[in-house]
Amino acid sequence: MSPRRLPHTPAWWFDGSPPPVWARLLAVVYAAVVALRRLGYRRGWWRRWHPGVPVIVVGNLVAGGSGKTPLVLALVEHLRAAGWTPGVASRGYGRQHARTPRWVTPDMSPAQCGDEPLLIAQATGVLVRVDRDRVAAARALAEAGCDIVVCDDGLQHYRLARDVEIEVQDVRRRYGNGRLLPAGPLREPLERAADCDLRVLNLGALAGAELAAGAGEWPMRLAPGELRPLGGGRRLPLSALAGQRVHAVAGIAEPERFFAMLRAVGIAVVPHAFPDHHVYAPEDFTFGSPLPVLMTEKDAVKCAAFARPDWYAVPVRAQLPEAFWQALRARLPTRAP
Structure with a gap:
């Protein structure tokens, strides 16, 4: 399986060609900013906030989608079946009036809340909050009665303290050329993946692709409905x-x-x-x-x-091994009766 270039992304991210000099120079600056930001949160220079209920963050290191939304839907379904009352926090990418926080209802237009939050609200019926400030979104969900928050994207939103981090990676593209933006597709250095509690490899519907999953990666297949x-x-x-x-x-x-x-x-x-x-x-x-x-x-x-x-x-349904759900449950606090 060769890496595939995303539409409207630089060719050098995925095709093996060398990045231009300007991109490599900017990547050095970007790397310094990312390193300083990570150091600041580790040292406590900037404060993290927790909404008081467990937080699961689903995200990726590579710019662009990797199959996070099907996993979020599966998480919500699993948590609800286990007795939790989940809510979903999202930025609401591409929506109008992006600075205005909003509750997502199934009858909204995508322009009001973003396509992925609307899909989640329609498919699950759980509370969905869109807000550029993930901390505020998580707090609003907790105050509305949710006892666990699933954050759709936000791996790099360090201000929101989280209990579980799940990285999602696409099996076809992986990490591209392994370089940071804009020389490559990475939002953070590769070693950041090791900090995540669970790493999911999105296989799509590729037959026999389970063999592509490496050590520490959970295979996720997307089954059409x-x-x-x-x-x-x-x-x-x-x-x-x-x-x-x-x-x-x-x-x-x-x-x-x-x-x-x-x-x-x-x-x-x-x-x-x-x-x-x-x-x-x-x-x-x-x-x-x-x-x-x-x-x-x-x-x-x-x-x-x-x-x-x-x-x-x-519609597609994310299918993961039962061992994945056991590993997730082991990282969550015991739910209060």
């Missing part, structure tokens, strides 16, 4: 479109992950890749051939308002 019509109505098994051609739409960090999942079940994919967090308009779907349209759930929340009857969302 039933097709959900964007306009409402009866769900269909994904196999209903096996052998057919479809337009596949993905505005995620790695669109090929979605396309490969569909091909794996025998669907003939006409791929349409868009930038991560793309804001869709009806004209984006002028494809020239009247085929069914399949898209990720993250894209579907932004297209429901103008969807046609043969447009479907393809």
Whole structure:
């Protein structure tokens, strides 16, 4: 599996070519800033804040997506089944009025809260708070009755004290060239991964990819669910479109992950890749051939308002070994009855 370049990212991050001199020079400055910031929090120069309930932070070292949202959904489901009342804190990337904290409700538009928080709210029904200040978001969730907070992204948001850190990494891209921004895709040095309590390797739907997981990495597979019509109505098994051609739409960090999942079940994919967090308009779907349209759930929340009857969302479910959940529970305090 060779590394794949993210759309709209420098080629040298993933293709093995040397970064330009300016990028390497800026990376030295960036490294100094990151090191100073980490030292400041370790030495107590800057204060960390804890909301008074357990905090699980899900994040990544590589710029761009890596499959955090499916893991957040799985965490919420597992915690709720174990008797917790989880809430989700998120920055709400790409939303309007980004400085205004907001509770996310399932009937909101993505422009108000961001596509990923809206997806989480619709899929789980738990409280979701978007706020640039993760500490304030966690506090609001705790005050609203949540007894555990899952922070979607925020590994580098050190001001929020956390009980468990989970790093998510994409199996195709890994750490790219291993360099810091902008010479490479890393937000923090590689050794930062060793500080995380749990490290999850997102395998997508790749067959046999479990072998790619190294020591200390938990494999996560994304299993597709039933097709959900964007306009409402009866769900269909994904196999209903096996052998057919479809337009596949993905505005995620790695669109090929979605396309490969569909091909794996025998669907003939006409791929349409868009930038991560793309804001869709009806004209984006002028494809020239009247085929069914399949898209990720993250894209579907932004297209429901103008969807046609043969447009479907393809939900995915994160599957992890039972040993992962045991390791997570071992790091959480005993829940009060």
